[in-house]
Amino acid sequence: STPPAPPTPPAPPVRPSAPGSAAAPPQSPLGVQVTTGDVTLSETYWNLPSTAATLQVTVHNTGTATQRIRLSYTLPVGLTDGGTRGCAAAGRAGAYRCGAWTAGAGARFSTVLRLQVAGTAWKQMPLSGSVQVIADVPGLAGEATDDQGFAVLFPPGPPVPGIALDADEVVFDISGSPGTLTLRLGNTGTVDAAGRVEVALPTGVTVPSPPLGCVAVDLAHTRCDAGLVLAGTTAEVRLPVEATPQAQREAPLSGAVIGQLDPRSGPTRRVQMSFRITAAAALATPVVSPPAPTGSQGVLPAGAATRDGGLTSVQRTAVILIVVSTLLVVLALTLATTSLRRRFAGPPPEPAPSPAD
CATH class of the missing domain: 2.60.40.1510 (ntegrin, alpha v. Chain A, domain 3)
Structure with a gap:
């Protein structure tokens, strides 16, 4: 109903x-x-x-x-x-x-x-x-x-003593080039432990080339070995991250990271948290072309017309460039023709000497 x-x-x-x-x-x-x-x-x-x-x-x-x-x-x-x-x-x-x-x-x-x-x-x-x-x-x-x-x-958790986890925000600039995800896995216990982190990303966001020590579990998950994390220290892992244009338009999004420590003695410690993913493309002002509905985040429908004679801003720019280029060519030809005419005409003849008296 x-x-x-x-x-x-x-x-x-x-x-x-x-x-x-x-x-x-x-x-x-x-x-x-x-x-x-x-x-x-x-x-x-x-x-x-x-x-x-x-x-x-x-x-x-x-x-x-x-x-x-x-x-x-x-x-x-x-x-x-x-x-x-x-x-x-x-x-x-x-x-x-x-x-x-x-x-x-x-x-x-x-x-x-x-x-x-x-x-x-x-x-x-x-x-x-x-x-x-x-x-x-x-x-x-x-x-x-x-x-x-x-x-x-979500904050790091569920809370477990002896482990700390932190993740920076991922930011994609207006160029859409890959960003960087920085993770920090801390051992706040008293026993050294082997560290590992696993990252889960939303649809359209991926790790294009896992760095040394990391492996792609599937398209959305990447697992990294953080090495031996000594008691009282923090290991840092950096991952390159890229996003499709659609994912950038849908931002802000969130990703998740799971941190794990396997101490030499004692139980495994494990926490997880989420981090923010933002993109400059998501802040673009939407463009409206009535009566067709506008696309989200500033996408202009194909073939959309404007008030200036049915031309889009890109088309107007192209027409202006063509006109300016044509005028420059005509001006160059005119100058070249004038120069050639002067050269072929040669210098004016010297005046004849006056007859001697």
């Missing part, structure tokens, strides 16, 4: 854009952008059967008209909605839909999603979700869409 329509959410506080922070003037009345925070869990997570968490969502009307903006979100396994006002389950598992807001041109507002994280969710890490927005103008054909992922970040 079709779920009932969710109630209208309360109007979030509208926050005007900071002076000088606005993007270039949009070319369409349609335009929307969404950004998210992360679901970050503290050490208390390990001591509770379920943990309340929040997710900050910011929506920006990047169009030139007042728009109706609808929001929906998808939660990963182990997370459920904790009673976000104005939002309700959308039918399929993990999907939720909220009512609509009306936002003026250029308006930016924030809302908070209230979530519950199960005490067993850590077993499924890495975990990521996504938030989607759809904007339209009543009476105007087309709509604008945007989406952004969010990471669920």
Whole structure:
């Protein structure tokens, strides 16, 4: 059966854009952008059967008209909605839909999603979700869409004495070149131990060439030998990481790492945690070309036209370059012709000497 329509959410506080922070003037009345925070869990997570968490969502009307903006979100396994006002389950598992807001041109507002994280969710890490927005103008054909992922970040655990684990954030710049994942496995016990780490990456993110001491278990998992970790010391492992364009557009994402110490004597110690994966491509402003819906994260649909005679910005640039090149060629030919004419004409004849008197 079709779920009932969710109630209208309360109007979030509208926050005007900071002076000088606005993007270039949009070319369409349609335009929307969404950004998210992360679901970050503290050490208390390990001591509770379920943990309340929040997710900050910011929506920006990047169009030139007042728009109706609808929001929906998808939660990963182990997370459920904790009673976000104005939002309700959308039918399929993990999907939720909220009512609509009306936002003026250029308006930016924030809302908070209230979530519950199960005490067993850590077993499924890495975990990521996504938030989607759809904007339209009543009476105007087309709509604008945007989406952004969010990471669920677990602290190292379940807590075990004698071992420490840490992982840096992975960042992909606008060029999309490979990033680096840095891991640190610490032996806080009193006995030397053999160290090992295993990394789990989300879909579209891989280790292209495992370094010495590491081996690819499968496409998503890489295992590395950290060597003998002396008591009171920390071993560091660095892995090259690359992501597909689609994975970068879906960022922020999360990965997971499992750290293990096998001491010379005593039981094996093992903990795991998650780390954040971000990409500059995910921050690109979406481009709108009504009436066709926009692609997420700034992708312009193929063949999309603009107001300038049906040409895209790339096509306009190409036409300008062709015209300038043609003018330069004509100018060069004119100068060359003039120079040749002067050369063939030779110097003017000397005046004849006057006859002697």
